[in-house]
Amino acid sequence: NAGVTQTPKFQVLKTGQSMTLQCAQDMNHEYMSWYRQDPGMGLRLIHYSVGAGITDQGEVPNGYNVSRSTTEDFPLRLLSAAPSQTSVYFCASRGTGDVNEQFFGPGTRLTVL
Amino acid sequence: GDSVTQMEGPVTLSEEAFLTINCTYTATGYPSLFWYVQYPGEGLQLLLKATKADDKGSNKGFEATYRKETTSFHLEKGSVQVSDSAVYFCASNFGNEKLTFGTGTRLTIIP
Numbered sequence: 001n002a003g004v005t006q007t008p009k010f011q012v013l014k015t016g017q018s019m020t021l022q023c024a025q026d027m028n029h030e031y032m033s034w035y036r037q038d039p040g041m042g043l044r045l046i047h048y049s050v051g052a053g054i055t056d057q058g059e060v061p062n063g064y065n066v067s068r069s070t071t072e073d074f075p076l077r078l079l080s081a082a083p084s085q086t087s088v089y090f091c092a093s094r095g096t097g098d099v100n101e102q103f104f105g106p107g108t109r110l111t112v113l
Numbered sequence: 114g115d116s117v118t119q120m121e122g123p124v125t126l127s128e129e130a131f132l133t134i135n136c137t138y139t140a141t142g143y144p145s146l147f148w149y150v151q152y153p154g155e156g157l158q159l160l161l162k163a164t165k166a167d168d169k170g171s172n173k174g175f176e177a178t179y180r181k182e183t184t185s186f187h188l189e190k191g192s193v194q195v196s197d198s199a200v201y202f203c204a205s206n207f208g209n210e211k212l213t214f215g216t217g218t219r220l221t222i223i224p
């Protein structure tokens with residue numbers, strides 16, 4: 001199993017550009033989440049999904065869209081990037097069998113100029 | 114709302130020293146508690162967890178005990194190694210998608 005994979009690893013955008021951060025998992029997990037990590041602030045939940053076709057907002061959803069058309073994939077879209085979205089983004093997943101443990105991807109470091 | 118407060122870093126220790134990283138939580142109810150570790154350039158990995166009061170989580174020589182009376186979940190290790198250098202995050206969760214994280218503590222172990 002590859003676990004949770006994320007692409008790209010690094011990305012630089014200009015203000016106003018759009019892009020999609022990709023996340024995939026091969027563990028057949030129902031639950032998937034996106035977090036952002038900023039210095040001195042820990043990780044904050046952006047959006048999450050409890051299954052294909054179902055998404056919901058987390059703590060800091062503004063400026064981001066998500067969709068969940070398959071169990072495996074959970075892309076995060078930035079429609080019009082802003083410097084405040086410079087951060088490291090982590091995707092996570094967990095199965096229904098273990099309500100506690102989340103598995104994290106390696107992260108995408110995004111810089112918005 | 115729920116929150117997690119952990120010891121600010123960075124923390125620098127010599128190899129074989131004793132480690133404590135403090136973590137306290139505030140929550141309405143009794144969440145599950147976790148320590149995650151992030152090695153350089155990698156994502157977070159679950160280090161240990163405890164799901165109810167007085168539970169002790171342990172892994173790789175690290176331990177933490179869920180203390181309801183002090184709302185704490187301090188991370189300890191008796192003898193640290195250079196390979197333990199990483200960022201450690203305390204987190205709480207009520208069994209839903211929202212993990213509430215502390216700000217992280219960067220630990221550096223020098224030989």
